[in-house]
Amino acid sequence: MPNPVLVEVTRGQMVESRHRGMAVVVDGEGKVVMSLGEVETPVFPRSAVKSMQALALVESGAADRYGFGDKELALACASHSGEPEHMRLAGDIVARAGLSESDFECGCHWSSEQKVLIEQARAGDKPNQLGNNCSGKHAGFLCLSCHAGVDHYGYVGYDHFVQTTVRDVMSDLTGASLGHENCGTDGCSIPTYAAPLNKIAHGFARMASGVGLGAERAKAANRLMSACMAEPWYVAGTGRACTELMRLAPGRIFAKTGAEGVFCATIPEKGYGIALKCEDGATRGAEAMIGAVLSKLFKDDQDLSAKLDGWSRKTMKNWNGIEVGRIRPAGELA
Amino acid sequence: MPNPVLVEVTRGQMVESRHRGMAVVVDGEGKVVMSLGEVETPVFPRSAVKSMQALALVESGAADRYGFGDKELALACASHSGEPEHMRLAGDIVARAGLSESDFECGCHWSSEQKVLIEQARAGDKPNQLGNNCSGKHAGFLCLSCHAGVDHYGYVGYDHFVQTTVRDVMSDLTGASLGHENCGTDGCSIPTYAAPLNKIAHGFARMASGVGLGAERAKAANRLMSACMAEPWYVAGTGRACTELMRLAPGRIFAKTGAEGVFCATIPEKGYGIALKCEDGATRGAEAMIGAVLSKLFKDDQDLSAKLDGWSRKTMKNWNGIEVGRIRPAGELA
Numbered sequence: 320m321p322n323p324v325l326v327e328v329t330r331g332q333m334v335e336s337r338h339r340g341m342a343v344v345v346d347g348e349g350k351v352v353m354s355l356g357e358v359e360t361p362v363f364p365r366s367a368v369k370s371m372q373a374l375a376l377v378e379s380g381a382a383d384r385y386g387f388g389d390k391e392l393a394l395a396c397a398s399h400s401g402e403p404e405h406m407r408l409a410g411d412i413v414a415r416a417g418l419s420e421s422d423f424e425c426g427c428h429w430s431s432e433q434k435v436l437i438e439q440a441r442a443g444d445k446p447n448q449l450g451n452n453c454s455g456k457h458a459g460f461l462c463l464s465c466h467a468g469v470d471h472y473g474y475v476g477y478d479h480f481v482q483t484t485v486r487d488v489m490s491d492l493t494g495a496s497l498g499h500e501n502c503g504t505d506g507c508s509i510p511t512y513a514a515p516l517n518k519i520a521h522g523f524a525r526m527a528s529g530v531g532l533g534a535e536r537a538k539a540a541n542r543l544m545s546a547c548m549a550e551p552w553y554v555a556g557t558g559r560a561c562t563e564l565m566r567l568a569p570g571r572i573f574a575k576t577g578a579e580g581v582f583c584a585t586i587p588e589k590g591y592g593i594a595l596k597c598e599d600g601a602t603r604g605a606e607a608m609i610g611a612v613l614s615k616l617f618k619d620d621q622d623l624s625a626k627l628d629g630w631s632r633k634t635m636k637n638w639n640g641i642e643v644g645r646i647r648p649a650g651e652l653a
Numbered sequence: 654m655p656n657p658v659l660v661e662v663t664r665g666q667m668v669e670s671r672h673r674g675m676a677v678v679v680d681g682e683g684k685v686v687m688s689l690g691e692v693e694t695p696v697f698p699r700s701a702v703k704s705m706q707a708l709a710l711v712e713s714g715a716a717d718r719y720g721f722g723d724k725e726l727a728l729a730c731a732s733h734s735g736e737p738e739h740m741r742l743a744g745d746i747v748a749r750a751g752l753s754e755s756d757f758e759c760g761c762h763w764s765s766e767q768k769v770l771i772e773q774a775r776a777g778d779k780p781n782q783l784g785n786n787c788s789g790k791h792a793g794f795l796c797l798s799c800h801a802g803v804d805h806y807g808y809v810g811y812d813h814f815v816q817t818t819v820r821d822v823m824s825d826l827t828g829a830s831l832g833h834e835n836c837g838t839d840g841c842s843i844p845t846y847a848a849p850l851n852k853i854a855h856g857f858a859r860m861a862s863g864v865g866l867g868a869e870r871a872k873a874a875n876r877l878m879s880a881c882m883a884e885p886w887y888v889a890g891t892g893r894a895c896t897e898l899m900r901l902a903p904g905r906i907f908a909k910t911g912a913e914g915v916f917c918a919t920i921p922e923k924g925y926g927i928a929l930k931c932e933d934g935a936t937r938g939a940e941a942m943i944g945a946v947l948s949k950l951f952k953d954d955q956d957l958s959a960k961l962d963g964w965s966r967k968t969m970k971n972w973n974g975i976e977v978g979r980i981r982p983a984g985e986l987a
Contacts, residue, residue, distance in 0.1 A: 331837030426972025638760025
């Protein structure tokens, strides 16, 4: 069975493009609350699991040692837009461990946000590693390594202490077997592991509910997601989906996107974990899907449900500002 | 039946994302040479039909009156990157009709190519209408209107002489009924009409073969496609797919992309017209599809077929330059 069409892009009165996807919602016990498409398919969650990758930073005591407050923890879970304050804070964090920009191993790129990129180009800036959307996560990795007294050099490598630690935590949390057989290299050079989408969702449900977790892990998970919900701008940036979604319902939704059309989320008050993937990797598809899924899950709160439904629908304008089409949930998400 | 998966995006040893699509190849008589997916579905061809939209410019005598050579005709059929020479020539063309940048009605945007955008931002430039990817087409529209002695104001409108002329030509050529019922607004504000994909392909096959066309139209079609093949940089720009494909086989392939995953092409020596659409609108999907389709159609020329097959496969590198995955034809295009 092909994955169902979950999002349509219209032009005039007609559908111009379609996005298929798979989406699953589970509770802490692993009970399936919603399931669309082939949710047992292995999916690279990419940056959507940065909060899982940051658990060891908190559990180890490194976060406390280097003074991580909400903003720093949110940045450690972020795919940020490389706005000046994101870059400043990433540099500030590693300075507390005696490190600097040249110690990062994530690579450089211009901001993905055109407005930010143009400002940087006009200012004569060049990309540096602090502007990499993953620099907050890498700042966390560097602190984790320093705190453990392990040489940070090569911390992005499969066999480095940082990555074996992260892999063990993620495998515990999701119940998925993670290793060379399902490993790829992420945009920032760390390993990323393809795990069944429903197991990724279950990992998030455990983080949201604490079910099956030890006290320290449950506390760390809560601290990380609470930090992201308290400082959502640090998780993404101005006008970005994760930031906007978390601002729609302060403290009630944790949401994080990943490259190639992934979105993960939790609803702490319900103990739900959510994972979805737009089959073709489109960000616009994944964003409409997560808005629509969250709207359905909050159907007991009409006001919030309507806000989320509205957010999931986007009007597209052309270069003259004329409305030319829409992006909207379709099929079972309509 | 869902459209088949025609392109896969891999990471490590696994498939990360999939692109479905529909593709059709026909000859001048309308005989189907290749057909994948639902090829009778109405599709907005967007910018892929700019060569059809430029036929009246040539047939009317406007192109000759305003001194259109190969470069100017290629630009009239282009979705260019807004590089300085593209912008200069668009401005030069309309100056010959006594017009200037403010007479365009396409709107402004920064270059879609990051390198060009950064150069423009660093130079303190702001977007203007000459940098709109459609400015060459609009320069042609303005010349068509001036040549006919019609006030060019509002030339993007559904009922303006320019658009009724373009609509009549496209309807004749494709055999599709084009009107309000299947009309949308394009990025540059002109009407775009959703027509069955196989009829769009047939229109291109008529342009390539001359079958069923009057002598003047056949000559104009040949002149436009020859100009694009002679000056492919003016059709797109540095490193762009249309430019690269036409350079791979000088004079043997005419190719033009359109927004939302469309690609159209002709093979003049075979009299074939090709039209395809990546269901989800992804450019990377459409590019891999057109390379693979052309490779199959040139299987009688092993060298060219291998070049096209190679071109259809892309290696993806991350921010550190590490190879992380591939984009490759799949299913019936593998």
